[in-house]
Amino acid sequence: MTTKGTAERIIEAALQLISEKGYTAATTKTIAELAGVNEVTLFRHFGNKRGLLKAIVEQFSYYPVLQQEINQNVTWDLEKDLYNFSLKHFEFLMSIKDLVMIGFKESIQFPEISEEIANIPLLIKKELCQYFQEMQHRGKIREVNVEATALSLIALNFGHFMSRARLGTMVSDIPTEELLQTSVAIFSRGLVS
Amino acid sequence: MTTKGTAERIIEAALQLISEKGYTAATTKTIAELAGVNEVTLFRHFGNKRGLLKAIVEQFSYYPVLQQEINQNVTWDLEKDLYNFSLKHFEFLMSIKDLVMIGFKESIQFPEISEEIANIPLLIKKELCQYFQEMQHRGKIREVNVEATALSLIALNFGHFMSRARLGTMVSDIPTEELLQTSVAIFSRGLVS
DNA sequence: CTAGCATGTAAGTAATTACTTGCATGAAAG
DNA sequence: CTTTCATGCAAGTAATTACTTACATGCTAG
Structure with missing residues (x-):
């Protein structure tokens, strides 16, 4: 056709x-x-x-979120899992960069869009919360507010994404993988008991 | 007049x-x-x-950055300092929210704007790098890539800011202070030796 | 009191914008 | 072969946009 x-x-x-x-x-x-x-x-x-x-x-809402991919590759090794997730999260955001930008630009003029793009962090938050809760049960991370923790990791990755997507290497020329590795290393160390 | x-x-x-x-x-x-x-x-x-x-x-570029305020209130207590900084950073971004949004919306059409808004994270990065280096000399934090660390904290705060500024409580209704406190607690714990 | 200066009002202009209509073309399908 | 259907092309329309010009008004400083 x-x-x-x-x-x-x-x-x-x-x-x-x-x-x-x-x-x-x-x-x-x-x-x-x-x-x-x-x-x-x-x-x-x-x-x-x-x-x-x-x-x-509409094309946006049918876009497959990275849910399955997160759950599939879980090793219950905190730093390894978080790095894998953060990399996937970053790459996912980059792949729908244009959509994300439209969402942020037109969110006031077209509120429907805001709702659609808010779904992504919501879904990811849900997955991360489950993961952190299970990690708490396994005694691998200390007692923390899992929702705030999940939101923080999402904010961290989103911040890196926005920085790279809009400012490129104007702020820093450290390779993305290295940046993510450092931030995940700090973040996971801060979670272990 | x-x-x-x-x-x-x-x-x-x-x-x-x-x-x-x-x-x-x-x-x-x-x-x-x-x-x-x-x-x-x-x-x-x-x-x-x-x-x-x-x-x-132009009004934007003359805007006082929160440099002094950061340096003034340093206590060399990692978590306390980072929380203080993150709160100030967040409030600062919120106070120039409109400018930041214009910067991100029109950065492609008007590249001059991009350069102006990229200056903020650059200045803050510089300050944070100095702080982290001093903390390393004092033996209060472990050996890490200070630039990547500074960028990560900035990304973290920026992510929280973007989430709140554009999506409000759609993603979560946890109070901002609590969110920042949790993320800073994790982050600073991940840095101590 | 008056001269100047910031602002309001009215009217207009050329360009652009989203969108329409009518007709031609060409390829695929029956 | 013919019908259908997606597309191209030409022309046009009403509304909006950035911006201009000419003139009136009112406040303030000397």
Whole structure:
């Protein structure tokens, strides 16, 4: 089907441009140009500009979260697990970087988006809480507020992601893996009893 | 002088609207309305719309960074110092929330802004590196990559800030102080030798 | 009192924007 | 071969946008 191909190309172009310039500044004309499609084709597919954004958000909500991948590779070795998770978390965020940026840029104008992107940390928090609770039962980490702990690790990874995604190497040129390794090393040492 | 008053009101209105809707979607008309000023007054003060943004960024760069405040209250008690810093860091980011948001929203369209906002973490990193180095000399923390450590703490606080600033209590309703306290407790425990 | 200066008001302009309509084309499917 | 369907192309529209010009008003300093 060539139909699906063009629609996808339009969505990709819109994703890129809206994440770069914002919803209003990304005009339907430039989106169509980038997609290599006539502007009318865009309206025939999505009705209007908001329909395009809606399509993006829908694609967003169907995006597989890294839940399974986290649970599968658990070794119950704290530092190893947290490093593996943080790396996966970081790479996941990078892979949906454009979507995350749109979410943060247009969250006030389009509240639906805020709800969608808030789902990601919520799901991850849930998984992490279960993991930390089990680690507490096993006596491998000390008594802490598991929710606050989970949120802290998420914030840590998200902070690294935002720094790299928007500022690149302007703040530091330490390789991402090394950065994550150091932060996870500190974090896991701070959790062991 | 009423002049200064109006210019400031226009900047404030622009700050709010551009941070909410983005540069393009925040029209000069709505900015003038929010400032309670005629639209032409805006152009008489700043020439054109970009001049307004420039004025915002300039105000931004003259903003006092929390450097002194960090150095003044140092007790060389790791957890106490880091909590104090994290709270100040968080409150500082919240106080310039609109500016930070503009920085992240328009960093691609207006690269000058990126450079300005990248300065904040850079300055803070420098201060933190000095602190951690001194703490290492005093034998209070173990041998770690101080730069990566500083960046991690900054990322941690920034992550908390972004979560609260954009998602509010959607992700969690734990009070900010409690969150910061937990994350700093883990972080500082992970640093002690 | 008056001269200057910041602001308001009214009106307009050229460009851009989202979106529409009508028609041509070409490829695939029956 | 013909019908259907996705797309391209040309042209246009109403609304909005950044920005300008000309003139009126009111406050303040000398």
